Amino acid sequence: MHTRAQTNLLVLEKNGENVKTYSAGVDITIQTIYHQWFDGVITAIRNDSIFVNGFPFHYKEIEVIRKDRKKLNYEADGVLLMVAGGGVILLGAVNGLYRGDKAGSWFSTTSYITAAALLVGGYLLARSRYKYYRIGKKYTLDYLALDLNRKQ
Numbered sequence: 496m497h498t499r500a501q502t503n504l505l506v507l508e509k510n511g512e513n514v515k516t517y518s519a520g521v522d523i524t525i526q527t528i529y530h531q532w533f534d535g536v537i538t539a540i541r542n543d544s545i546f547v548n549g550f551p552f553h554y555k556e557i558e559v560i561r562k563d564r565k566k567l568n569y570e571a572d573g574v575l576l577m578v579a580g581g582g583v584i585l586l587g588a589v590n591g592l593y594r595g596d597k598a599g600s601w602f603s604t605t606s607y608i609t610a611a612a613l614l615v616g617g618y619l620l621a622r623s624r625y626k627y628y629r630i631g632k633k634y635t636l637d638y639l640a641l642d643l644n645r646k647q
Contacts, residue, residue, distance in 0.1 A: 503540040504639040505554055507628060514628070515562075523547060526559035543638055554638045560628040573621025580613030 505517040517523060517537060524534040525547065535548035544551045583606055591601030628634045 503641055505540060505545060506637045506639055507560060508635045509633060524561040525557050527556050528558045554636055557636055558630055562626040564624055564626060569624040570621050573617045576613050576617030576620060580610045583610040
């Protein structure tokens with residue numbers, strides 16, 4: 496019977512403080528220094544390499560780690576806000592046509608501001624679905640070798 500008490504880890508740090516620790520079995524989405532995105536499960540971490548769905552990468556080849564934000568449904572809520580912003584514009588145009596007003600008087604400053612705020616807010620909310628950790632000055636990725644069976 497073989498048991499393994501410890502495994503190697505990847506530690507994502509922001510200015511020296513731990514942000515997230517990655518081990519085998521954890522979902523990860525990465526961009527390599529070759530500008531390729533890979534998404535999957537970490538199958539192993541050994542010999543300074545991370546295996547994502549069985550494909551090995553040296554941990555220094557990781558340029559960006561992407562994290563999904565899951566507390567809100569950012570994409571759907573953002574689209575809803577953008578639809579509401581478009582609805583404000585459409586409603587002003589329909590009301591103006593129905594009343595027979597001139598095209599220049601269909602919208603007030605308030606409706607322009609409301610529509611713009613909804614459109615921009617929805618766009619920003621939809622874009623904030625992911626958090627990106629770019630490895631470099633602010634974020635660092637360290638390999639922590641805890642495997643006691645490794646030959647030095």
